[in-house]
Amino acid sequence: MLSFSAVIACSTPKNRVLQANHTPVIRTDTVKINADAVDLPPVTEALEAQQAVDIPVVVTTEDQVREMMRQGINKGADWTETIHYDVRKPNFVIIHHTAQHSLNQTIRTFQLPHTKVSSHYVIGKDGRVVQMLNDYLRSWHAGRSKWGNVTDLNSVSIGIELDNNGKEPFPEAQIGALLSLLDTLKTKYQIPFTNFIGHADIAPTRKDDPSVLFPWKRLAERGFGVWYDESNLLPVPDNFNHVDALRIIGYDVSNLRAAIIAFKRKFIVVDTGETLTEFDKRVLYNLYRRYF
Structure with missing residues (x-):
């Protein structure tokens, strides 16, 4: 039998995932999928069967990945596997503030089915970094947005949410943790320094985060984003558009x-x-x- 296999691993250890009371936590185990499973009933059918007998169901990352891998196999075609392929590679980092009141509240929001919103990372005021999705997977953080010629920022970016209600300063511990995370992501994925931007940059008609209190100049000095040369503000030419x-x-x-x-x-x-x-x-x- 022709076989198909894939491995998707989350880079965050299990003990970095924050669990709130009565909150289903997305598992971060390594997920292994073998094509022999293609002939098994789809996950959606299994879930429907469970729901029919009123068994509570939590759809985990593993369940979703298995279902995606099943859907990616065309049973009407012959299968022979290539050795040349990639998964999604992030090329932007989008920074947000949560506009909520706690780290736990944001994590809960990202785990409720009806919210339809998520992010790869959430950083607490105390500097705690919680990863909620593998970097290679597409989270739902950017929404309707555009930057340059890119109109689907979710597909090319990593989303980082900072626990902040939008009206308060960003604590030093939080910014320090953010800078450390940005350094890791920039090095790991070779993200251009100009591609570290905010949610308001890509969705200016809808969003204003991170707030005006966010230290963009400090980030630019560390190589994340751009800032102007305050000592060299030349007069603007007459033909400047x-x-x-x-x-x-x-x-x-x-x-x-x-x-x-x-x-x-x-x-x-x-x-x-x-x-x-x-x-x-x-x-x-x-x-x-x-x-x-």
Whole structure:
């Protein structure tokens, strides 16, 4: 019999997964799948059978991966296995704040079926890092978004949620843990430094996270994201097109007002209005010349 096998392993040890009371925890065991299982009843049928007799069901990562692997086999075709393939490789990191009130609450939110939202990592105020999904799998954190020509950020990014209600400072322990995690991800996946961005950057009409209190300058100094040269803000040339500059940096300018506000929340901070001042234009021009 022709065989098909795959291994998907989560890089986070089991003891790093936080378990709240009465909360189903997604298992992070190594999942091994063999094609002999293709002839077995699909997981969905097994779950339906269990539900028919009122047995509580928790759909784990292993269950979902098994079902995906089954669906990926076309029984109407002959099978002969290639040796050249890859799984999804992340090329962006998107940073969020949770807009909730605790690490436990966010973990619970990401484990409820009806919320339809998730993230690869959640970082607590005390610096605790909880991984909730294998880096190679696609989480549902970006939503409707765009950056440059990329319109499906979920498929190419890792999502990191910071436990923060959106109105409070980010503690030193939390930022320290974030920087350590970013360093690991950047090195492991060779993510370009310009591709460390925020949720508000990619969804400016819907989102404002992380908040204006987030230390983007500090991240840029460590090689995660961009920042302007505060000592070299040159006058803007007469032919400088600020709309084109925003677009080239990555912003979706189809709603120019939202793009300007997102830009100012990140780089200007003290003024988040919808109009670019002369100073704002100098900052934008500096970023444009420096990185793009």
